Amino acid sequence: MTIVWNPYEPITPRARRTLGAASVLVVLVAWAIVSALSLVAKAKLPSPVDVLSAFLRLAWDAQQGESLLFTATIWSVARVAAAGLLVVVIGVPLGVLMGASPRINAALSPLVDPFRSAPIVAVLPILVMWLGIGEGMKVTFLFLGAVVYLVPMVRDALQAVPSTYWIGAHDLGATPWEAVRHAVLPIAMPRIADAIIVAISVMWTYITVAEYVNAQEGLGQLIQNARRFSAMDQVFVGIFVIIALALVTYGTMTAMKKRLFPWELT
Amino acid sequence: MSSTIPPSGSGELVSLELRNIVQEYPMPAGESAGSKSDRIRVVDDVSVKFDRPGIVMLLGPSGCGKSTLLRMMGGVRPMGVKTPTSGEVFIDGVLSTEAHDDVVMVFQRYANRPDLSARDNIAFPFRLKLWRRKVSREDAKARVDAMIESVGLGAHADLRPAQLSGGQNQRVALARALVLRPRILLMDEPFGALDAQTREEMQRLLSDLYRSQPCLIVFVTHDVTEALVLGDRVIVLSGQPARIADDFEISEPRPRSSAWQRSSETQALEERILATLHGAGGSRGQVRVTV
Ligand SMILES: Nc1ncnc2c1ncn2[C@@H]1O[C@H](COP(=O)(O)OP(=O)(O)O)[C@@H](O)[C@H]1O
Numbered sequence A: 001m002t003i004v005w006n007p008y009e010p011i012t013p014r015a016r017r018t019l020g021a022a023s024v025l026v027v028l029v030a031w032a033i034v035s036a037l038s039l040v041a042k043a044k045l046p047s048p049v050d051v052l053s054a055f056l057r058l059a060w061d062a063q064q065g066e067s068l069l070f071t072a073t074i075w076s077v078a079r080v081a082a083a084g085l086l087v088v089v090i091g092v093p094l095g096v097l098m099g100a101s102p103r104i105n106a107a108l109s110p111l112v113d114p115f116r117s118a119p120i121v122a123v124l125p126i127l128v129m130w131l132g133i134g135e136g137m138k139v140t141f142l143f144l145g146a147v148v149y150l151v152p153m154v155r156d157a158l159q160a161v162p163s164t165y166w167i168g169a170h171d172l173g174a175t176p177w178e179a180v181r182h183a184v185l186p187i188a189m190p191r192i193a194d195a196i197i198v199a200i201s202v203m204w205t206y207i208t209v210a211e212y213v214n215a216q217e218g219l220g221q222l223i224q225n226a227r228r229f230s231a232m233d234q235v236f237v238g239i240f241v242i243i244a245l246a247l248v249t250y251g252t253m254t255a256m257k258k259r260l261f262p263w264e265l266t
Numbered sequence B: 001m002s003s004t005i006p007p008s009g010s011g012e013l014v015s016l017e018l019r020n021i022v023q024e025y026p027m028p029a030g031e032s033a034g035s036k037s038d039r040i041r042v043v044d045d046v047s048v049k050f051d052r053p054g055i056v057m058l059l060g061p062s063g064c065g066k067s068t069l070l071r072m073m074g075g076v077r078p079m080g081v082k083t084p085t086s087g088e089v090f091i092d093g094v095l096s097t098e099a100h101d102d103v104v105m106v107f108q109r110y111a112n113r114p115d116l117s118a119r120d121n122i123a124f125p126f127r128l129k130l131w132r133r134k135v136s137r138e139d140a141k142a143r144v145d146a147m148i149e150s151v152g153l154g155a156h157a158d159l160r161p162a163q164l165s166g167g168q169n170q171r172v173a174l175a176r177a178l179v180l181r182p183r184i185l186l187m188d189e190p191f192g193a194l195d196a197q198t199r200e201e202m203q204r205l206l207s208d209l210y211r212s213q214p215c216l217i218v219f220v221t222h223d224v225t226e227a228l229v230l231g232d233r234v235i236v237l238s239g240q241p242a243r244i245a246d247d248f249e250i251s252e253p254r255p256r257s258s259a260w261q262r263s264s265e266t267q268a269l270e271e272r273i274l275a276t277l278h279g280a281g282g283s284r285g286q287v288r289v290t291v
């Protein structure tokens, strides 16, 4: 009997790429057919070709001699980068402290954990009230949206390290901080890196929300603006560019993680 | 080396004493129902003194409280339980309640850092303030280099734990302990997870290392053969609660030949140990006899 279903079946990178490309292609073709047959109004669903030409127009506007898309992308990337830096600089040490000390964890987790399921988008009006509509509000919003995921994940990364490492270091005369620094933290690093990757990825899903308010620059503004003028093709361009940026960020950070932590747990 | 002050690890001055040690643990949830006490006595009034270098084997069925006793000697306290419940541990005649600089432990789970090479794992203690203060950078490097050779890892020094076998990982753990030249080395079933052939290699390695760097080794095992192959002194613990059921010395020099292992004298010792364990109601746990 041949095994038709094997969850552990190895798959070649080539087969994986082919299957992935095929399913994307199927969706594109279906999309093209639906819009070619005018099954859905053009104002609701632009054709793939419309979206492509909108992309080209946004990428380079010959009359004005500028690239709206490039400018918008730079703004969005800069906001994500600024908030990402804050998340790492503040969130990682906080998570490490919570993971290393049950007391600090007990004290802080009621302030952190519930916000993982808080409607962060609903917090936006409050932030606007407190911080205004400028960059501070936008970066703070992205920061809050991501840090509530990051801190618990970093904490869990430390708590997942078997206590034998801590005990061993302690027996060799390590101070509590040295035991954390030299025996627990290094082993938690790959999972901390995963936490950072998740947190930054989450920011790409929040970026448009942050940029809807006082929309002046950025991909969120581009989408908002296009919607106001019912330019659905441009809305699609904005969404695809954000997805592409998120994928590039994820791919780059995952590759960096693999290079920095090439070892496996025994 | 000065001739008046014995260097660490020369094993001339050493004393480790347990006095009336009792250990009780809270009963695991569920098991206390219907019994009158919610505490379970694991070690019951153990007093013993080791006052010279040598390999002392602590032999007993698994679960009888060997690790509990060894951790106490090393000053490693489990969280949330008073250890020992009563009794005292003395090192060099001084009451000991904390991890001691001259006492180093080797566990069955060797706890090698997965991200560091064998060499860096062996040099690990020198990342700590305590050992940086005690040992100069050059001395540390020289010790690590020499130790890598002594444990036979010369060709593997740059590999990480995942690239090493279980036996090689345990060599790393042993080397990391011995670079500190401890006067007391505590080993908790260090070879228990290894296959029979690797275990024998490691036993041979340990007796070689002991010869070049004698100290007091307290070695926990539930393997009767291991106790007879390695021990200068064998202490047999009864099953729960652990009490000292037998305590004898073996004068045969190491390495102990297979002829000696098969001799009637050795067979008699083995019989004696098994009889002690069974007589002491030790059927609760298991000991192992490897041939
Ligand atoms: N920290 C602890 N809390 C509660 N019970 C424990 C603890 N450590 C060990 N025990 C119990 O004490 C007994 C002896 O354990 P241990 O010293 O590890 O035995 P051994 O090393 O001889 O196998 C076991 O029944 C074990 O479940």
Ligand SMILES: [Mg+2]
Binding pocket: B063, B066, B067, B068, B188, B189
């Ligand atoms: Mg044990």
